[in-house]
Amino acid sequence: MIRxxxxxxxxxxxxxSWGSQAGFLLATxxxxxxxxxxxxxxxxxxxxxxxxxxxxxxxxxxLLGLPVMIAELTLGRAGKSNVIGVFTRxxxxxxxxxxxxxxxxxxxxxxxxxxxxxxxTLLYIFSSLAGFTAGLDTxxxxxxxxxxxxxxxxxxxxxxxxxILTVAIVVVGVKKGIERWGLVLMPGIFLFLxxxxxxxxxxxxxxxxIAWFLRPNLAALSFSTVLDAVGQVFFSFxxxxxxxxxxxxxxxxxxxxxxxxxxxxxxxxxxxxxxxxIVIPSxxxxxxxxxxxxxxxxxxLPAVFNTIPLSMLWATLFFLLLAFAALTSAxxxxxxxxxxxxxELRWTRFTAAAAAGAGVFLLGVPAALxxxxxxxxxxxxxxxxxxxxxxxxxLMLPLGGLLLIIFVGWVWGVRKAAREIRTxxxxxxxxxAWSFLVRFVVPLAIGYIxxxxxxxxx
Numbered sequence: 188m189i190r191x192x193x194x195x196x197x198x199x200x201x202x203x204s205w206g207s208q209a210g211f212l213l214a215t216x217x218x219x220x221x222x223x224x225x226x227x228x229x230x231x232x233x234x235x236x237x238x239x240x241x242x243x244x245x246x247x248x249x250l251l252g253l254p255v256m257i258a259e260l261t262l263g264r265a266g267k268s269n270v271i272g273v274f275t276r277x278x279x280x281x282x283x284x285x286x287x288x289x290x291x292x293x294x295x296x297x298x299x300x301x302x303x304x305x306x307x308t309l310l311y312i313f314s315s316l317a318g319f320t321a322g323l324d325t326x327x328x329x330x331x332x333x334x335x336x337x338x339x340x341x342x343x344x345x346x347x348x349x350x351i352l353t354v355a356i357v358v359v360g361v362k363k364g365i366e367r368w369g370l371v372l373m374p375g376i377f378l379f380l381x382x383x384x385x386x387x388x389x390x391x392x393x394x395x396x397i398a399w400f401l402r403p404n405l406a407a408l409s410f411s412t413v414l415d416a417v418g419q420v421f422f423s424f425x426x427x428x429x430x431x432x433x434x435x436x437x438x439x440x441x442x443x444x445x446x447x448x449x450x451x452x453x454x455x456x457x458x459x460x461x462x463x464x465i466v467i468p469s470x471x472x473x474x475x476x477x478x479x480x481x482x483x484x485x486x487x488l489p490a491v492f493n494t495i496p497l498s499m500l501w502a503t504l505f506f507l508l509l510a511f512a513a514l515t516s517a518x519x520x521x522x523x524x525x526x527x528x529x530x531e532l533r534w535t536r537f538t539a540a541a542a543a544g545a546g547v548f549l550l551g552v553p554a555a556l557x558x559x560x561x562x563x564x565x566x567x568x569x570x571x572x573x574x575x576x577x578x579x580x581x582l583m584l585p586l587g588g589l590l591l592i593i594f595v596g597w598v599w600g601v602r603k604a605a606r607e608i609r610t611x612x613x614x615x616x617x618x619x620a621w622s623f624l625v626r627f628v629v630p631l632a633i634g635y636i637x638x639x640x641x642x643x644x645x
Contacts, residue, residue, distance in 0.1 A: 263435025
């Protein structure tokens with residue numbers, strides 16, 4: 188049962204904080220940068236007209252992503268609490284604490300199947316190092332993918348290892364764990380992306396793919412393109428799942444929230460664009476199908492690597508990059524749960540992280556087995572993996588984000604939020620535009636995402 192923190196003084200919970208501005212920025216960027224940027228963004232772009240989608244994506248970041256990120260960070264810092272405690276503190280004796288339940292549950296559910304995909308990246312790191320992917324064509328790589336994901340012991344063991352790594356980092360704490368590893372992992376992700384980008388530029392015929400990716404073809408625009416762009420921004424920025432809010436709760440009072448939000452958004456966009464400049468030209472050069480799904484990463488890209496020298500090295504580097512990206516996002520999702528358990532139930536950080544990790548693992552086991560022994564088990568017409576994804580991504584995240592933005596815009600109020608942002612002389616030149624977007628534009632946009640999400644795809 189959820190316990191509401193009505194009086195923080197009675198609990199005497201000492202909160203942690205970030206040790207440096209760089210640590211906060213890299214950790215928060217890590218929360219946003221994940222498999223969605225490195226894999227989903229190029230895939231969605233390929234399915235939505237290339238440059239036309241990228242143009243819409245940029246507009247949606249300005250109109251939706253950036254305003255919501257500012258709102259979440261501000262709410263977190265003002266409440267100085269977990270995703271439920273923030274609402275309890277800023278709207279005491281009300282039912283608004285319920286708005287924090289959805290992000291809390293969504294983080295738990297998303298991490299359960301996110302860890303499964305992340306586990307696949309670990310399997311492919313070792314497969315690439317061992318030379319199992321070297322020399323295989325797409326048919327052979329498809330067979331390898333089937334063996335690694337359908338043999339029960341492999342995906343379950345890999346999922347467990349990934350969650351152990353995530354728990355180990357979170358259990359150390361904000362400064363020594365999350366912040367320290369963010370300082371290591373995020374530069375590593377950028378370095379690997381740059382290396383792969385440079386290698387991609389030497390492919391013959393690469394420029395036609397780059398032109399298609401960056402040149403807007405307005406004839407390819409449709410309302411579906413706009414909707415997909417909104418969804419990509421919403422999910423790739425980790426909005427509505429409590430991660431940004433929780434990280435914001437560890438911010439010092441003198442932090443510049445609008446500027447930090449801008450930096451985070453720019454870096455997140457940069458990683459997505461860089462990933463697109465790697466994957467999209469490769470699709471053009473090698474004539475690959477963008478609708479391959481998971482195979483776009485685990486089947487077709489190793490096939491690309493096998494056409495160039497040192498294929499084992501490039502494949503290993505790429506899947507190491509994916510594992511790093513997955514880990515930084517998983518850390519933020521687990522911290523949402525851990526912060527709640529520490530502050531509301533007064534658990535120790537070790538107990539909270541270990542218990543949360545164990546619970547996430549147990550929930551994720553059926554998803555890990557959904558391609559193997561549980562293949563054919565359907566819930567509402569969807570397999571286990573797709574069902575968990577639908578419940579969390581299509582329903583819980585949009586509704587949680589909608590409630591959060593309504594709270595900031597209409598309950599707590601944009602004036603109080605702006606006053607919190609301007610603490611200690613921090614400037615906020617775009618307060619008027621931000622207030623209008625938060626009160627009117629963003630709720631309508633997220634509301635439409637929620638309504639559209641009620642219809643599962645496939």
